[in-house]
Each structure stands twice: as C-alpha cells, then as structure tokens.
Amino acid sequence: xxxxxxxxxxxxxxxxxxxxxxxxxxxxxxxxxxxxxxxxxxxxxxxxxxxxxxxxxxxxxxxxxxxxxxxxxxxxxxxxxxxxxxxxxxxxxxxxxxxxxxxxxxxxxxxxxxxxxxxxxxxxxxxxxxxxxxxxxxxxxxxxxxx
Numbered sequence: 001x002x003x004x005x006x007x008x009x010x011x012x013x014x015x016x017x018x019x020x021x022x023x024x025x026x027x028x029x030x031x032x033x034x035x036x037x038x039x040x041x042x043x044x045x046x047x048x049x050x051x052x053x054x055x056x057x058x059x060x061x062x063x064x065x066x067x068x069x070x071x072x073x074x075x076x077x078x079x080x081x082x083x084x085x086x087x088x089x090x091x092x093x094x095x096x097x098x099x100x101x102x103x104x105x106x107x108x109x110x111x112x113x114x115x116x117x118x119x120x121x122x123x124x125x126x127x128x129x130x131x132x133x134x135x136x137x138x139x140x141x142x143x144x145x146x147x
Contacts, residue, residue: 019137026117038063042071043097046081047105051094053086 005011020037028035035043041061046052049060054072058065072095075081080101083093097105114137118130125133 022114022117022121025121026112026114038067039071039075042068043075043080043105046095046097047102050096051084052096053092053094055092057095 020040024035024037024040041063042057045057045061049056054065054068057063057068057072072081072083076083080098082096082098084096086092086094114134115130118125118133122130
C-alpha cells in the first residue's frame with residue numbers, strides 16, 4: 001500500500017528523529033561506541049567545518065557552550081579531535097577531527113548498511129517494506145546530494 005501525503009513540518013521532524021535513530025543504531029558497532037545525538041551533531045559539524053572554534057559550533061548547532069566544551073574535551077582525551085591555537089587569537093582553539101578518526105568515520109562507520117538497524121528498530125516492517133524504505137531513502141539521498 002502506498003501513502004501519498006503532503007509533508008508538513010511536524011511529520012518532517014518526526015521522520016528526522018526516526019532517521020537519526022536508524023543512523024545512530026547502524027553506525028554503533030558495539031555498546032562502547034554509541035554516541036549521543038549531541039556528540040554526533042558536534043562531530044558532524046567539525047567534519048563540515050574543520051579548524052572551527054567551540055563558539056562557532058555553538059552558534060551553528062545550538063547546543064550549550066558548556067556541553068560543547070565538555071564533549072570536545074572528552075573527544076580530545078580520546079584522541080578523536082585535536083586543538084591548535086588560532087593564529088589571530090591564541091586564546092581560541094581551532095578544533096579538527098584527527099586523521100585516524102576521520103578515516104574511521106568515512107571508511108567504516110559511514111559505510112555501514114542500514115538493513116540490520118531497520119530490522120532491529122522496526123521489527124514489524126516486512127522485508128519488502130524494509131527494502132522499499134532503503135530504496136526510497138537512497139533515492140532521496142541522490143536527489144538532495146545532486147543539488
């Protein structure tokens with residue numbers, strides 16, 4: 001059965017939460033590697049904006065300064081991020097993802113198929129529905145990435 005409806009903001013927000021949950025579940029290879037949505041948002045922002053400051057991250061993603069600073073400190077300790085002094089103001093730190101973590105994100109976590117996550121998170125979906133969902137998501141990804 002196909003459903004045709006006009007997408008509204010409420011449905012879009014609900015769908016984005018569902019898709020985020022699927023992405024987080026698919027990317028987590030074990031319990032120790034699961035990241036919170038805030039941690040993911042910060043990593044994604046730094047990946048899109050290398051050599052960024054904590055304040056710039058706060059402005060872009062709207063997470064509290066204290067939370068951003070705490071997460072950055074944890075990730076620096078785990079050697080996932082590096083920080084260097086900004087040339088124009090040595091008090092500011094320019095944050096980047098380490099090359100090793102970048103490789104891990106791009107070559108392993110980012111390439112995980114979502115099939116298993118769909119089945120685990122949405123067990124009432126039939127195999128046909130899961131397959132069609134993946135097809136539709138692939139199509140949407142293609143449409144928006146071509147822009």
